[in-house]
Amino acid sequence: MSQRVVRSRDFTAERAWGALDIANLDGTTVRLHWTDQPYIWHVNDGSEVFVVLDGEVEMRYREGGEEHAVLLGVGDLFHAGPGCEHVAHPRGAARILVVEREGSV
Known part of the structure; x- marks a missing residue:
């Protein structure tokens, strides 16, 4: 049996969107990201879940040709x-738990 405690508030990375791999659940990754910069507009090949653990993030997405x-x-x-075009814009530094298919953008 293995266990691990991660104090998300203590995690920082050397670059924006740097990640700490937490787990791989049969092809689904759980990663802790630190960032202070926006990501890029993208569409994943499957579902993606973002959980804000520290800070604030403005999530932008496009639906029906309109940006929200x-x-x-x-x-x-x-x-x-799947198919949701989106981009995350942190307001200052943020820590985000991301759950997605392994190898996704």
Whole structure:
């Protein structure tokens, strides 16, 4: 049996969107990201779940040709289903738990 405690508030990375691999659940990855910079607009090949653990993140997504945005705080989550074009814009430094298919963008 193995166990691990991760103190997300203590995690930082050398670059924006640097990640700490937490687990691989039969091809689904759980990763802790630290960032202070936006990601890029992208579409994943499967579902993706973001959970804000520290900070604030403005999640932008496009639906029906229109851009939308929602501000996520600590404890909030965002589910991007297959085909959902989206980008995360942190407001300052943020720590985000991301659950997605292994090898996804």
